[in-house]
Amino acid sequence: MASVYDALHERRSSSKVSDEAPSHDEILELVEAAGQVADHSGLTPWRVIEIRGESRRLVGESLAAASGLHGHDAEKSIRKSFRAPLLLAVVVSPRPSVKVPYWEQEAVASGVAHALTLLLHERGYGAMWRTGIQTRSEPVRIAHRLGSDEQMLGWIYTGRRVDRPRERRRSRIDVARHVSTL
Numbered sequence: 001m002a003s004v005y006d007a008l009h010e011r012r013s014s015s016k017v018s019d020e021a022p023s024h025d026e027i028l029e030l031v032e033a034a035g036q037v038a039d040h041s042g043l044t045p046w047r048v049i050e051i052r053g054e055s056r057r058l059v060g061e062s063l064a065a066a067s068g069l070h071g072h073d074a075e076k077s078i079r080k081s082f083r084a085p086l087l088l089a090v091v092v093s094p095r096p097s098v099k100v101p102y103w104e105q106e107a108v109a110s111g112v113a114h115a116l117t118l119l120l121h122e123r124g125y126g127a128m129w130r131t132g133i134q135t136r137s138e139p140v141r142i143a144h145r146l147g148s149d150e151q152m153l154g155w156i157y158t159g160r161r162v163d164r165p166r167e168r169r170r171s172r173i174d175v176a177r178h179v180s181t182l
């Protein structure tokens, strides 16, 4: 079994994937595992929406509408939501809490999304977390039926990985710039 260290180094996003999507049951299994991230007070302030088939059009349409696109430009933009057979919308679903402010709850949801990309990669699925400047727009909120307090974190586009296995890439982290001592 690969170490967490190796898994983090070996993960990479895949912009192109095949039409084979993880099944609903597999998504349930992976989301359950992703939900094991650190979570202040165990609020589980997040949810995941599976978007397959023609439902993907709702994502593209809402983003295009939010950008004020019409006709050919809108169609071109909508086609982008068909780049993978399954889109997993990750949503921050904040719970009322005096102790845990919103930003901490968003940090938990973000952790779940990162864990999901890692788990999908381990299962041989390509995954790419995508957003756009209209991710938190009203048309997108309506299309995803978000509650008034919920916020989108974007979509993990996923399907069977088709990239050739590649060498582990050189780390982009110049660690000395990211770690300091107080």
Ligand SMILES: Cc1cc2nc3c(=O)[nH]c(=O)nc-3n(C[C@H](O)[C@H](O)[C@H](O)COP(=O)(O)O)c2cc1C
Pocket: 011, 012, 013, 014, 128, 129, 130, 131, 132, 153, 154
């Ligand atoms: C919150 C978030 C939003 C992102 N949105 C986009 C996006 O809209 N388009 C895009 O090309 N990459 C986006 N990315 C970056 C890709 O998911 C990916 O990390 C990047 O292409 C680098 O590839 P790597 O993950 O293999 O290092 C986003 C990443 C995060 C964490």
